[in-house]
Amino acid sequence: MKHDKPISPDELDALPAQAIASLEHAFRREFARTPSRREHVRIERERTRRFVETRRRHWSLEER
Numbered sequence: 001m002k003h004d005k006p007i008s009p010d011e012l013d014a015l016p017a018q019a020i021a022s023l024e025h026a027f028r029r030e031f032a033r034t035p036s037r038r039e040h041v042r043i044e045r046e047r048t049r050r051f052v053e054t055r056r057r058h059w060s061l062e063e064r
Helices: 009-014 017-031 037-063
Strands: none
Touching: none
């Protein structure tokens, strides 16, 4: 949904919350920047590291 002119604050106030949420979602999707390969790898590593740490924590709790 493309708009030729920006939505005025009054029109925005008149919109229901769901419509505003949907507009925000569309805006974010339109302007989202996909992470570069390097960033993606870093994010994945961080995720696995956190997962492994929590698993270790669970095991150490079980051993006591």
